[in-house]
Amino acid sequence: MAAGLQLMIIDDEPIVGKRLKRMFEKEGYAVETFLNGASAIEALEKKHFDIIVTDLMMGSVDGMKVLDTAVKKNAGTRVIIITGFGDQGTIDEALNKGASDFLIKPFKFEELYKAVKKAESGLKAT
Amino acid sequence: MQLKIWHKMIIGIAIPSLIALLGGLLAYGYITDVKNRQGFVMIADDMKEHVLEIRRNEKNLLLHKDVEYFKYCGDSISVLKNYLSNISPQSTAEIGESNFSELRNSIQMYSDTINNLYGQFQTETDVVEKVREEGRKLEAYIAAKKSNGELSTNFILNVRRLEKNYMLFRDKGSFIAFESAILTMKNIVPICYECIPYTQVAYSLSKAYNNSESLINELQATGVKLENITYGIAGKERSRINAFLNRTHTLLVAALILLCTIGPLLVYKTASYIVAPIKRLSDITKKITEGDLNQRAPLKEHDETYSLAMSFNTMLDQLQLTHHSLEQSIELLHEKQIEAEKRASLGFLIxxxxxxxxxxxxxxxxxxxxxxxxxxELTLEELKEYIQDILSQSERAKHIVSDLLEFVGTHKAAVMEKLDIINLIEEAASLVANQLRVSNINLKMDIPNAPFFINGSKSKLEEIFVNIMINAVHAMKSSGRITISARPDKEHKRIIIDISDTGCGIPEKDLKNIFEPFFTTKPSGEGTGLGLSVAHSLVMKHSGDISVQSKLGEGTTFTITLPGFEEGLL
Structure with missing residues (x-):
């Protein structure tokens, strides 16, 4: 069990948030979902999240901006990017900025779960 | 004409200059002649002066009948003769030998007459002395006798008075008075021995007087002749000068006319010959500037412009070659660019x-x-929701594929029919009415009451308007206003439809991409990025036009122009 780690899920596709919330909660995470980057950044100001799973393309405040803000706020926060389309340039940019993983949609829950676990082990190491 | 420019220039300048020079030279020649002739006129005038001097002395001689004046006359004749002998033979020949021989003869005749007159004058003086002597004797006789018949002392005294008068004046009047007195004396005393000597010498006097008279007439006639000759010579020389001057005048006018006509004509022609090849080059340059690189300078003149034209043509050959290779490079570049753009847009699309x-x-x-x-673990409700999500997401995927096919134009052809676009706009508006209400958006319709017919597909046209209105709804988020206005343009047989929103507007940098497929600034799920590109391709299929104007923060207006209905296009 993940001992109540704070997980933030941001995707403008509501289904993604709903399904992932249910599945991660089953695994013992405290999950909060957001439909856009702006509201997620707002929540980051108020509360600490251990792991952030964010979509990349979401209108004016995109996943890259969320990544920037989260890393700036707390270097220990792990950010996993999920996106419908990712060229190598974008992937490299995200990883350089400190993203711990990059998943292309459609992905299996297991893959994301693995990525989260990996991020979690990173958290423990620090 | 195979002449060099400087040859042409020399011809153009030299010929008028030659005309001017010729005129000047001729005028100079005539003026020199006139100058020489003026010398002859002076000679003629001098001769005239001398003759006048002779004649003045002659007049004095005849007036005073004095020996001294004979000397004066002789002197002035000598002066003239001397003057004549001093005239150069050349001048004599120029003025005319015959004139001079006539003049010399007349002078000689005049001189002889003067001499004769002098002789006659001496004779007359002797006779006068005799008359005086005999007069004194007769007077003494008449006075001693007191009277001889009718001859009175008084009469004789009167005769002697008339005699003295004549001695004094020696003129015609006094002579006639004396002669008539002698004749009266003869009539009074026909036989008077004492009177005979007196009347005889009086008769001799009369004879001498008459001789003098005829000599005087001869002298005066010769004097007049002398005058006429010298006047004639002077007049002739003057008229010759006038003739020369007239000729010079005519010549100068002719030269001037020639200079004024041929001169400018030659200069103009020369200038034209010089300028013509340069002008041709200039014209060709102009054509080349306008893009015609096939132009070449004609090699007509064999002057300095020939090599210029040759170099010009060589330059043009080079230029054309360079231009050609440049064009090829540009074409190649263009092709590469198109290829790159194709790849980029394909990448973008993918x-x-x-x-x-x-x-x-x-x-x-x-x-x-x-x-x-x-x-x-899932409840039935949850299962239903899950299944519904799967179905709706499948539907969404299907729409994307269908939109994509619509965009690339492989979808089934739309049925075109005669449609009232006004009615269609209202129907399209009602399709989105519910969504507008939920999003708290007002719809304002500014459309005419009368129908406006066009050729079109009902479903496609609805799709255009719905797509644009949905785009507007997304741009306004929670509230705002959509205005649809339609303006029929009867003149151009078309209708102009504006769909405006009060939304966030589109940044200027994105305006050019707004009709590109999959171009979107919206969050995922709110639009595929195909709506406007599909609307664009559908408007094109209706032979219409679509454009967009937007101001960030104020709103966006899409303007659709559709052509009016035309029979035969269905």
């Missing part, structure tokens, strides 16, 4: 399709996975 399709696929996959994991 990334758009991938992104758009992967989202619903991800949703389906996650939902299915979740169902598989939790199948036993």
């Amino acid at each position: 990334s758009g399709v991938t992104h758009e399709l992967n989202n619903p696929l991800n949703n389906i996959s996650l939902t299915a996975e979740s169902m598989r994991e939790d199948i036993n």
